[in-house]
Amino acid sequence: xxxxxxxxxxxxxxxxxxxxxxxxxxxxxxxxxxxxxxxxxxxxxxxxxxxxxxxxxxxxxxxxxxxxxxxxxxxxxxxxxxxxxxxxxxxxxxxxxxxxxxxxxxxxxxxxxxxxxxxxxxxxxxxxxxxxxxxxxxxxxxxxxxxxxxxxxxxxxxxxxxxxxxxxxxxxxxxxxxxxxxxxxxxxxxxxxxxxxxxxxxxxxxxxxxxxxxxxxxxxxxxxxxxxxxxxxxxxxxxxxxxxxxxxxxxxxxxxxxxxxxxxxxxxxx
Numbered sequence: 703x704x705x706x707x708x709x710x711x712x713x714x715x716x717x718x719x720x721x722x723x724x725x726x727x728x729x730x731x732x733x734x735x736x737x738x739x740x741x742x743x744x745x746x747x748x749x750x751x752x753x754x755x756x757x758x759x760x761x762x763x764x765x766x767x768x769x770x771x772x773x774x775x776x777x778x779x780x781x782x783x784x785x786x787x788x789x790x791x792x793x794x795x796x797x798x799x800x801x802x803x804x805x806x807x808x809x810x811x812x813x814x815x816x817x818x819x820x821x822x823x824x825x826x827x828x829x830x831x832x833x834x835x836x837x838x839x840x841x842x843x844x845x846x847x848x849x850x851x852x853x854x855x856x857x858x859x860x861x862x863x864x865x866x867x868x869x870x871x872x873x874x875x876x877x878x879x880x881x882x883x884x885x886x887x888x889x890x891x892x893x894x895x896x897x898x899x900x901x902x903x904x905x906x907x908x909x910x911x912x913x914x915x916x917x918x919x920x921x922x923x924x925x926x927x928x929x930x931x932x933x934x935x936x937x938x939x940x941x942x943x944x945x946x947x948x949x950x951x952x953x954x955x956x957x958x959x960x961x962x963x964x965x966x967x968x969x970x971x972x
Contacts, residue, residue: 710764711738714755714779719744722767725793739764746770749778756782766790825871833868836875837861842886845875846894850964852876853889853941854900855934856925857910859952859960863900866961872968879938890945896968899942900960902953904931 711730713722719742730738741762743755752775759766766783768790770776776792783790802808829849835841836848838861845851849872852860860876867874877889879899889897908928915922924930942949948967952960 707736708739709736710741710762712741712743712755712759712762712764712766714743714746714752714766714768714770716747716770716772716775717744719769722769722793726767746775747772749775752778756786759788760786763788767793769794822871826869829868829871829873830865832873833864833875837864839877839886842875842877843888845877845886845888846892847873848875848892848895849873850875850968851889851892851895851897852900852964853879853885853897853938853947855879855907855931855938857907857914858900858902859957860900862957863952863960863964866957867964870961870965879934879941881934881937885941896964897945897947898964898967899938899947899949900952901935901938901949902951904928904935906953907931907935 711726713719713726715722723740723742726738726740730736739762741758741764743751743758746752746755763786766779766788768776768779769792770779771794776795780790780792832848836844850867852864852874853876854860856878860878864874864876875895877886879885905928908926908931911922911926911931915926939949941947950960950963950967955963
């Protein structure tokens, strides 16, 4: 493709649609010259609801992805898409088939089972609340209550990584490292959490800080100066070496990749 194009992506779910959205975006991301116009239809559980969905689909034909555990409704989607000549995929059926083959028993086919209000759900909510309350050095005296504490100089993705981990049910605090500012005593004496320092190249941090400064409309001064950033990074690495804390370079990592590296370290500790 020589110029950006657009296509319609219809996502039909009997639950929230989060699984479909993630799958659809992961696939669409592989086509840099094609942009998906997303149409999300959550909580589709009756034939009447499904018919209204197809009224929209007929007006804007495109790819249809669905996660519907009710086999009768799923068959209706297949039949209607085939009649319209549209490509369609049940995102969950191939996965269920593999599970059934290995486990030797069919799936229970419970709608929205992954969103049950169970202990795991409330653990994630508790972790999110903790993480938001302990963002950017807030309530640093509670460091020993965290599962993970992320430290690092400004703009090393501490907050988004913390929130990602919290969504996995992991209580995560983050504390900024600032030149000549001593660390909280509670962090130095903490025994429970895994403490990880996030670092990046001076060039990468400078770029991110410059974008922040431009957006805020003020002069960044030493905040974006690479020589100063190098001093900050040296300070961070020296602290980590002194206390035996691991470091992770996030320069070329996505939030998901950084979180995976942190969880691998946590697995070794525990």
